[in-house]
Every structure is written in C-alpha cells, then in structure tokens.
Amino acid sequence: MLKYLTAGESHGPQITAIVQGIPAGLPLGKEFIDRELARRQGGYGRGGRMKIERDQVVINAGVRAGEALGSPIALIIANRDWVNWQRVMFSGPEADISSPLVRPRPGHADLAGGLKYNHHDLRNVLERASARETAARVAVGAVCKQLLSAFNIQALSWVVEIGSVKTQRRQLPTEELFRQAESSPVRCPDPEASKQMMALIDKANETGDTLGGVFEVIVVNPPVGLGSFEQWDSKLDGRLAQGLMSIQAIKGVEVGVGFRGSRMFGSQVHDAIAYSEGKRRFYRLGNHAGGIEGGITNGENIVLRAAMKPIPTLRRPLSSVDITTKEEVEASYERSDICAVPAAAVIGEAVVAYEIARSMCEKFGGDSLEEMRRNYAAYLKQISEY
Numbered sequence: 001m002l003k004y005l006t007a008g009e010s011h012g013p014q015i016t017a018i019v020q021g022i023p024a025g026l027p028l029g030k031e032f033i034d035r036e037l038a039r040r041q042g043g044y045g046r047g048g049r050m051k052i053e054r055d056q057v058v059i060n061a062g063v064r065a066g067e068a069l070g071s072p073i074a075l076i077i078a079n080r081d082w083v084n085w086q087r088v089m090f091s092g093p094e095a096d097i098s099s100p101l102v103r104p105r106p107g108h109a110d111l112a113g114g115l116k117y118n119h120h121d122l123r124n125v126l127e128r129a130s131a132r133e134t135a136a137r138v139a140v141g142a143v144c145k146q147l148l149s150a151f152n153i154q155a156l157s158w159v160v161e162i163g164s165v166k167t168q169r170r171q172l173p174t175e176e177l178f179r180q181a182e183s184s185p186v187r188c189p190d191p192e193a194s195k196q197m198m199a200l201i202d203k204a205n206e207t208g209d210t211l212g213g214v215f216e217v218i219v220v221n222p223p224v225g226l227g228s229f230e231q232w233d234s235k236l237d238g239r240l241a242q243g244l245m246s247i248q249a250i251k252g253v254e255v256g257v258g259f260r261g262s263r264m265f266g267s268q269v270h271d272a273i274a275y276s277e278g279k280r281r282f283y284r285l286g287n288h289a290g291g292i293e294g295g296i297t298n299g300e301n302i303v304l305r306a307a308m309k310p311i312p313t314l315r316r317p318l319s320s321v322d323i324t325t326k327e328e329v330e331a332s333y334e335r336s337d338i339c340a341v342p343a344a345a346v347i348g349e350a351v352v353a354y355e356i357a358r359s360m361c362e363k364f365g366g367d368s369l370e371e372m373r374r375n376y377a378a379y380l381k382q383i384s385e386y
C-alpha cells in the first residue's frame, strides 16, 4: 500500500521523504518533480526565504534508468539556507545554542510545542512545524501525479480568494481555468481579481501585516468507486480533508458546495442522476457533491476547497510572553511570507494527488504498473457492462 514519511528541519541540511508502494515500471522523472517544487516556491507575497532556496530533488533510492523499481523511493531536497545555520543547527554537542528563541509567536506551534516537548529553545519546535516540510510533500505528490497520469487523472488547483478579494466564477473548462491560474502571479484564473489580490498583498506588506485566502483543488477524471463507505477511515472525503487540513495554516476544508449547501434546500443541492448510452453512461446533472457521495467517488470531478489563515509571523508582532522571564514582550520575528495561498494551492494538489494515488493503489494495486493497468482495465470493463 502507498505511504510516505518525511523528515527534516527548516534550517537543517535537507528535507527527506521516503515513499513506499509505488508500482515497479512507473516512469519517474526528476524534471517533473523539480517543476512542481518550483511551483511551490512561487506566488506573489512570498518572503526572503524563497529567494534563497532553489529546490531540486535528488532521487537516491528506488528508481533506476527513469523507472520505479517497486522498492522504497528516497527523495532529498537540500536546504540552501543550511550554510547560514550550520553552527546553530549542527547535530553534534558543539552546536551553538547560545541564543535560544524565547518569545513564542501567536498562531504558531511555538508555545504549545515548547510546553509539550519540554523545549526551552522554541527553535526546536518551529524548525519542524515550519511549512518548509511541505517541499517534501510536493515532491511526494509529484511522484503520485506521475502515477495518476498513467491513468489519465490530474490534480489541478487555483486560488479563489485572498483576504477580502474573491474571484468571479466563470464557466470555463477546468484546463482553461488552470492555464490562466498558472500565468497569474497569485495563481488566480481571473485577471481582474488577480490585480486586486496583488494590490491587497502590497497593502498588507506596507502595514507589516499578512493575508490568508481560499484555494480550490479539482481532480479531473477520477474513476467511480475510489474510497469506501465501509469504515470511517476508508471514506475518501475524510482522507482528503485530513490531507488538506494537515497543510500548515489550513483551517477549513469543503467538498463540493460545502458550507454553502447547508444553507440551501435539499432539492437545490443534490445532483440528479442521468444516463446516456455510449462512453459516459451514468452521470449527474450537476456536481454540488464535488464528485464524492458516501465516501466514494461517483465519477464526476472531485472539487475541494481549503481556507488558509493569514500568515502568523508579523513584522509588527503581537504581544507574547518571554518563556524564561515571564515578562510581556513582542513575539519574535523571522523573515516571513506575507501571503502564501498560491503556494498552499500547489501543496493542496500534492496532498490530494497522494490520497487519490493511495486509493487507486488500494483498489487496483499491483506490484508493477502493468499489473495495475490490467486491474484498472478489467474494472472499467465491469463498469461499462453494469
């Protein structure tokens, strides 16, 4: 079964991921992973750190001659900033721990993490709680996207809100919206809203403030029957929500119409079932359900939305308490993003790609891509005869 683990501190030497369960024979390219990593680094409103890093993956296990071997895949992303932090972050006892971080930042894991792990230097908390870890998740997601693309499935995203600025919904094909989002500095497929979002980010920057927002992830062409109603932890909507919610600063997840649906009548929300001969067969007259009913895909595109809170590190810090002296102080400030919703959307694609790939492996899994393709084709045949 597909699973992964990540390790690495934000200013340590590297971020590492180990992915288990990718079928042998899957073509895997470093170039695609690097492009995905670059997408995560972009977006108007990012801070100084992203100017230092030029993320590149090193694949140093589980792949040979451009194909997965079926053994664990090790992905490594070096932290360029490590050179500036070696003395502080060194793993040996000679590390420089003379300037502990003692002014916890509201909105971060700093204080609760310090209390929980009994750390008196909050750097020991923030180094791992930092969203730098998501570089590993994007690399894993890129591997999963390569698996999904063998079955013509894609995970795409765009930004729909930043602060108070909302996108006007336009009836355009998903691929066209994605293309427009990719050419927008805020990854928003609405040129007018993009400009307003950038102006708002400039305003937040001027006042030492930060912004959050909302992004959407769409899974295009999922087969019917991924996930299950059989058990709480096999429900695909639950798994996708956990994946998205686990991204740093994500505070809300919606499937389909989500919260909006709770304010509507049932007759307005549920998607009537229709049938036509040919390739499509059973389909829905709408997609308010966002492609999932009862924890299983219903064959429509999966539509997910996630809300990101404003970045918690503020240049004009909130008040905090020094954990040593217990005196009121300003929270510490570390070079920081003003808005990272465009990057979070790319991370959203990655975590969603992983969950879809995981459920694909559960349903059609084999040791090799060939075996998985055979299982998939046999299932599609079964569906076509239903």
Ligand SMILES: Cc1cc2nc3c(=O)[nH]c(=O)nc-3n(C[C@H](O)[C@H](O)[C@H](O)COP(=O)(O)O)c2cc1C
Pocket: 047, 107, 108, 109, 129, 130, 131, 134, 247, 248, 249, 250, 309, 311, 312, 313, 335, 336, 337, 338, 340, 343, 344, 347
């Ligand atoms: C792509 C991305 C970039 C982020 N950049 C920053 C940042 O520069 N400064 C910051 O304080 N928080 C940043 N965050 C948010 C924090 O990592 C997050 O709020 C913090 O770890 C606390 O976790 P929680 O918000 O999930 O409770 C970023 C989050 C993401 C997804």
